[in-house]
Amino acid sequence: xxxxLFVFIIIALCFAFPQSGKSQCKGFAxxxxxxxxxxxxxxxxxxxxxxxxxxxxxxxxxxxxxxEYRVAICGSVGLPNIxxxxxxxxxxxxxxxxxxxxxxxxxFKLDSSQQLKLVVKVLKAxxxxxxxxxxxxxxxxxxxxx
Amino acid sequence: xxxxxxxxxxSMTFMLIIISALVIGCKSDGKGDKEPExxxxxxxxxxxxxxxxxxxxxxxxxxxxxxxxxxxxxxAGAAYDEDLLNSIDNAxxxxxxxxxxxxxGIYTCDLSFASLFDQTQTSISYMSAAKKMADGLGxxxxxxxxxxxxxxxxxxxxxxxxxxxxxTFMNSSSYLQENNRQAISSIVLVGGWVExxxxxxxxxxxxxxxxxxLVTRIIDQKLSLNIxxxxxxxxxxxxxxxxxxxxxxxLKAIYEKISVTTSEIKPSFDEETQVTTLExxxxxxxxxxxxxxxxAKVESLRESYIL
Numbered sequence: 469x470x471x472x473l474f475v476f477i478i479i480a481l482c483f484a485f486p487q488s489g490k491s492q493c494k495g496f497a498x499x500x501x502x503x504x505x506x507x508x509x510x511x512x513x514x515x516x517x518x519x520x521x522x523x524x525x526x527x528x529x530x531x532x533x534x535x536e537y538r539v540a541i542c543g544s545v546g547l548p549n550i551x552x553x554x555x556x557x558x559x560x561x562x563x564x565x566x567x568x569x570x571x572x573x574x575x576f577k578l579d580s581s582q583q584l585k586l587v588v589k590v591l592k593a594x595x596x597x598x599x600x601x602x603x604x605x606x607x608x609x610x611x612x613x614x
Numbered sequence: 615x616x617x618x619x620x621x622x623x624x625s626m627t628f629m630l631i632i633i634s635a636l637v638i639g640c641k642s643d644g645k646g647d648k649e650p651e652x653x654x655x656x657x658x659x660x661x662x663x664x665x666x667x668x669x670x671x672x673x674x675x676x677x678x679x680x681x682x683x684x685x686x687x688x689x690a691g692a693a694y695d696e697d698l699l700n701s702i703d704n705a706x707x708x709x710x711x712x713x714x715x716x717x718x719g720i721y722t723c724d725l726s727f728a729s730l731f732d733q734t735q736t737s738i739s740y741m742s743a744a745k746k747m748a749d750g751l752g753x754x755x756x757x758x759x760x761x762x763x764x765x766x767x768x769x770x771x772x773x774x775x776x777x778x779x780x781x782t783f784m785n786s787s788s789y790l791q792e793n794n795r796q797a798i799s800s801i802v803l804v805g806g807w808v809e810x811x812x813x814x815x816x817x818x819x820x821x822x823x824x825x826x827x828l829v830t831r832i833i834d835q836k837l838s839l840n841i842x843x844x845x846x847x848x849x850x851x852x853x854x855x856x857x858x859x860x861x862x863x864x865l866k867a868i869y870e871k872i873s874v875t876t877s878e879i880k881p882s883f884d885e886e887t888q889v890t891t892l893e894x895x896x897x898x899x900x901x902x903x904x905x906x907x908x909x910a911k912v913e914s915l916r917e918s919y920i921l
Contacts, residue, residue: 497788509681509777511681512783512784513676513783513784524671525670526670526674528676528841532834535686562890576881581896611685
């Protein structure tokens with residue numbers, strides 16, 4: 469009986485964890501990452517995922533001419549540096565935060581509207597013997613209201 | 615002996631259940647398992663951009679939110695015309711998930727548009743209409759009485775109002791995503807996007823077509839339409855999404871007649887403002903005839919969504 473109860477709890481926790489992770493991610497994005505957009509207005513969209521060291525996420529978005537944007541990339545506590553780069557449709561790298569000491573925000577505007585790709589990568593901390601860290605990574609955009 | 619055998623079998627069965635649960639329940643969203651094709655439907659675009667797409671664990675197709683869509687229309691010089699907004703009297707007509715999701719997007723876009731023009735009372739009314747849609751979809755507490763009170767308390771503070779709109783939209787979309795209702799979330803975004811396109815096409819001054827910023831915004835939506843299609847394709851097994859894909863294909867057929875070419879992008883960093891400008895130029899072959907065809911299609915789609 470005890471064993472059945474134990475197994476049931478493990479299964480229930482396992483099913484509950486992804487939901488809990490997602491909810492924590494939302495809370496993290498809302499409380500921590502959104503503040504990084506200040507003084508820009510958050511566009512209201514929400515992009516967040518649980519990533520482990522060495523993993524990447526990609527985001528495709530159209531950015532419009534004559535608008536000023538801020539992108540904020542935030543990783544939860546314990547994650548190593550997060551590298552992000554912006555790539556155009558010709559695969560040219562337009563920005564890489566590696567050149568800015570892995571800053572988590574970048575402000576930009578465009579002369580003409582473009583579809584760009586944002587690549588986010590959680591860097592490896594370096595110690596191969598330790599368990600790789602996992603955590604929430606949020607990508608948020610803000611714009612200047614005109 | 616037999617007792618031991620059954621005990622072993624019992625333990626193995628439980629082990630298998632636990633391992634299965636771990637694999638099913640504890641894995642990530644799994645979007646990265648797919649190998650999506652991402653064909654940028656724009657002239658002079660290099661397919662190489664999408665070469666490494668399967669390396670990423672998670673792929674996001676970020677459509678403009680209703681707030682961004684409304685802002686793009688306003689910043690392109692559009693005037694405010696309340697008669698163009700979807701009447702809040704229609705809110706009671708939406709009873710299916712599809713119609714409520716589409717009109718949550720539509721009302722949020724209208725709400726944002728009214729807020730950007732400081733139409734506070736209208737904003738409050740449209741927030742109530744959006745709340746009705748969110749409640750109908752079972753989105754708990756995304757918009758509550760406190761939200762409406764905060765709007766009323768900040769009637770003269772546009773920034774705060776935009777912040778409230780942004781927060782309520784984020785609450786709705788994150789709730790849907792967390793509860794694995796991505797199909798509904800995508801339909802909400804399509805609703806807002808179509809509403810923005812509708813407002814833009816209706817507000818273009820046809821006497822000054824050349825060099826008109828609003829016309830440029832309408833052309834730019836060719837890029838966002840690609841993202842709309844990719845987002846919807848991920849949920850195409852949902853019948854409501856499948857129907858909307860058909861609608862978007864009709865729009866795409868017209869957008870495909872518009873050719874857009876872009877020059878190489880050159881980043882230029884301004885030390886003083888700390889802002890990078892991505893310098894480039896685009897050309898297009900948009901004509902008043904194509905505009906009329908596109909406007910008619912957008913109007914008929916939007917009409918079918920608000921009925």
